[in-house]
Amino acid sequence: MILYFTATGNSLYAAKQLDDELLSIPQEMHRKNRHYKADRIGIVCPLFEFEMPPMVKDFIRGSEFETDYFYVVVTYGMHHGGVAVRTDEFLKSCGIDAGYINTLIMHDNALIVFDMDQQRTLEAGKQVDEHIAQIKADIDAKRTMIQEPEQGEIDFYNGYIEHKKKAGPMYSFPLYRIEDSCISCGTCTKVCPRGCVRLVNGKPVYDYTGCINCMACIQACPVKAIRFASVKEPNPASRYRNVHISLAEIIRANKQDLPEAE
Numbered sequence: 398m399i400l401y402f403t404a405t406g407n408s409l410y411a412a413k414q415l416d417d418e419l420l421s422i423p424q425e426m427h428r429k430n431r432h433y434k435a436d437r438i439g440i441v442c443p444l445f446e447f448e449m450p451p452m453v454k455d456f457i458r459g460s461e462f463e464t465d466y467f468y469v470v471v472t473y474g475m476h477h478g479g480v481a482v483r484t485d486e487f488l489k490s491c492g493i494d495a496g497y498i499n500t501l502i503m504h505d506n507a508l509i510v511f512d513m514d515q516q517r518t519l520e521a522g523k524q525v526d527e528h529i530a531q532i533k534a535d536i537d538a539k540r541t542m543i544q545e546p547e548q549g550e551i552d553f554y555n556g557y558i559e560h561k562k563k564a565g566p567m568y569s570f571p572l573y574r575i576e577d578s579c580i581s582c583g584t585c586t587k588v589c590p591r592g593c594v595r596l597v598n599g600k601p602v603y604d605y606t607g608c609i610n611c612m613a614c615i616q617a618c619p620v621k622a623i624r625f626a627s628v629k630e631p632n633p634a635s636r637y638r639n640v641h642i643s644l645a646e647i648i649r650a651n652k653q654d655l656p657e658a659e
């Protein structure tokens with residue numbers, strides 16, 4: 398059993414190759430009693446600023462897992478910054494003794510920082526499928542391993558923390574604005590795992606209070622009518638979704654049943 402979170406499909410693509418039984422965390426969050434029992438239970442999610450996304454941590458904190466083998470795979474784009482060790486500490490604080498925590502380098506979807514077209518040119522060199530096959534072999538063998546970070550990753554993470562202390566966060570809320578070119582297709586309302594966007598009189602209204610900056614909405618808008626409110630994008634013309642994952646799969650994973658708009 399894998400519990401996954403995805404905004405642009407990378408983590409879902411990986412999860413689909415690691416197990417057949419997949420449950421979406423944004424959907425599972427609605428369950429009152431979250432108790433999962435399986436021979437092996439995995440969490441597959443993206444890296445957000447060198448951590449598991451807060452929503453995934455909240456999910457884990459509020460769930461019970463009954464298994465012989467608990468594992469985590471965190472997908473990331475450029476630097477994992479030693480997240481496996483921090484994740485192990487976090488899980489221990491939740492009473493979970495993980496058998497395996499690893500990272501998987503994929504396309505970097507951080508639209509604030511990177512040009513998605515330029516990122517596409519790096520994909521082949523990241524050898525995603527080869528790494529997934531290695532991780533699958535590890536998990537099938539119930540290998541015990543918490544990824545040890547290289548010194549370069551530790552230094553990169555420490556540099557980021559220092560920079561953030563001085564410069565503050567990279568962005569502020571409201572993160573997005575919706576331009577008049579919007580065609581009212583409602584895609585943004587369906588891919589948001591937090592139900593932050595609703596159509597009101599046919600126009601999307603973004604309530605940023607629950608936004609976790611996963612970028613699902615801005616990446617999926619078919620006419621690029623969603624823009625960062627105050628951050629200049631490296632390439633405003635480029636967007637990303639994992640080529641193996643359909644928009645319908647992202648919607649199935651993330652769509653929230655929103656109350657009727659007033």
Ligand SMILES: Cc1cc2nc3c(=O)[nH]c(=O)nc-3n(C[C@H](O)[C@H](O)[C@H](O)COP(=O)(O)O)c2cc1C
Pocket residue numbers: 402403404405406407408409442443444445446447448472473474475476477503504505506507508610611612639
């Ligand atoms: C808010 C945000 C923060 C991110 N932070 C990092 C990071 O610290 N390091 C990194 O290498 N990639 C980072 N990424 C890139 C994603 O972790 C990566 O592209 C991931 O595979 C996306 O998975 P998904 O398609 O399942 O959403 C970040 C992406 C977002 C949206």
